[in-house]
Amino acid sequence: MYNSKITGLGYYVPENVVTNDDLSKLMDTNDAWIQERTGIKERRHVVKGDGDTTTTMGVKAAKIAIERSGLDKDEIDFVVFATLSPDYYFPGPGVLVQRDLGLKTVGALDVRNQCSGFVYAISVADQFIKTGMYKNVLVIGSELHSTGLDMTTRGRGVSVIFGDGAGAAVLSREEDTTKGILSTHLHSEGEHAEELALIAPGMGKRWVTDILSEDNPEEDTSYFPHMNGQFVFKNAVVRFSEVINEGLQANGLTASDIDLLVPHQANLRISQFIQQKFKLNDNQVFNNIMKYGNTTAASIPIALTEAWEQGKVKKNDTVVLAAFGSGFTWASAIIKW
Numbered sequence: 001m002y003n004s005k006i007t008g009l010g011y012y013v014p015e016n017v018v019t020n021d022d023l024s025k026l027m028d029t030n031d032a033w034i035q036e037r038t039g040i041k042e043r044r045h046v047v048k049g050d051g052d053t054t055t056t057m058g059v060k061a062a063k064i065a066i067e068r069s070g071l072d073k074d075e076i077d078f079v080v081f082a083t084l085s086p087d088y089y090f091p092g093p094g095v096l097v098q099r100d101l102g103l104k105t106v107g108a109l110d111v112r113n114q115c116s117g118f119v120y121a122i123s124v125a126d127q128f129i130k131t132g133m134y135k136n137v138l139v140i141g142s143e144l145h146s147t148g149l150d151m152t153t154r155g156r157g158v159s160v161i162f163g164d165g166a167g168a169a170v171l172s173r174e175e176d177t178t179k180g181i182l183s184t185h186l187h188s189e190g191e192h193a194e195e196l197a198l199i200a201p202g203m204g205k206r207w208v209t210d211i212l213s214e215d216n217p218e219e220d221t222s223y224f225p226h227m228n229g230q231f232v233f234k235n236a237v238v239r240f241s242e243v244i245n246e247g248l249q250a251n252g253l254t255a256s257d258i259d260l261l262v263p264h265q266a267n268l269r270i271s272q273f274i275q276q277k278f279k280l281n282d283n284q285v286f287n288n289i290m291k292y293g294n295t296t297a298a299s300i301p302i303a304l305t306e307a308w309e310q311g312k313v314k315k316n317d318t319v320v321l322a323a324f325g326s327g328f329t330w331a332s333a334i335i336k337w
Contacts, residue, residue, distance in 0.1 A: 002130055005172060007136075008065040009065050012057050013057075026152070038267050040160065043292055044163050044164050054144045055097060056100070057164070057166035057298075059100045066170055076104075076136050079106060080137060083141065083142050114196075114325040115266060115323050116186075116264065118299075118300045119186075119264075125171045126181045139169045143162075143165065145296070150221065154221070161267075162225075167299075167304070169304070181335055185332045193328070195231050236266060240270065242330075244332055259319060260284060260285070261275075261285045263321075264324065266299075287303070
């Protein structure tokens with residue numbers, strides 16, 4: 001049995017910066033309102049026609065991660081791609097990455113677990129490596145939200161939160177089982193699935209033909225994201241705490257052993273609540289939602305890469321990844337760097 005370790009990290013965000021003041025020109029909102037509720041100051045949005053898609057952003061992040069891993073792309077054995085915003089309804093972006101990176105005919109798997117998607121994807125890659133099936137797995141989290149948001153006052157509760165971007169990690173075999181991914185912990189509670197969801201188009205309730213046949217399709221909001229914000233917040237802070245504690249206990253650790261917590265960048269208030277609950281100082285928690293907003297499956301790899309680039313992740317550090325999101329799904333990973 002092996003462990004897996006992160007050997008390369010990379011991220012990509014579009015150049016186009018969208019500030020809170022920019023959004024105030026599109027909807028009834030303002031900088032103070034957004035910052036007070038989310039902590040977000042700005043986010044990145046793609047510019048239509050510039051070539052950025054969920055896949056191409058993932059490819060750009062992946063190239064950086066592979067280069068930093070010291071591997072040749074032909075050494076990648078498998079691809080796991082986490083997203084809620086694929087280029088196409090099908091096929092998924094995993095195979096598009098295999099094509100665009102010019103990888104061998106390796107397997108490609110898509111993970112649809114939204115905000116917890118990257119941690120789920122890390123867990124999948126970790127299991128493949130632990131069993132010896134693969135040696136090097138490319139894991140990507142990438143999202144393009146901006147073109148699917150309701151950029152009016154009606155949609156401001158959701159639309160001000162989300163941004164575009166991608167992050168990637170290369171996981172490689174580690175024979176020292178005291179290093180690398182020590183454990184991952186995955187959960188779901190589908191009872192509350194509709195509290196944070198995008199219903200249409202979908203085969204279950206409303207497909208494209210249903211939307212097109214409506215007399216007043218512009219009144220139908222089922223093809224925009226819906227979020228019961230207060231309900232999601234209350235569940236998130238509970239599940240974040242539970243899954244972090246689960247990971248610590250599984251490895252005989254306590255909160256004082258955490259060198260760096262990288263939470264999913266959902267809302268700065270959630271991160272601050274968790275920081276206070278675990279009595280962590282500012283140097284033990286990494287947040288960048290202020291700059292990028294919530295990039296869903298991309299948020300943890302973007303944040304982890306930035307933390308690593310800034311020297312906040314060091315050899316032998318205990319790093320905790322944790323996420324909660326649509327589904328409801330939540331997850332954590334405990335890493336010995």
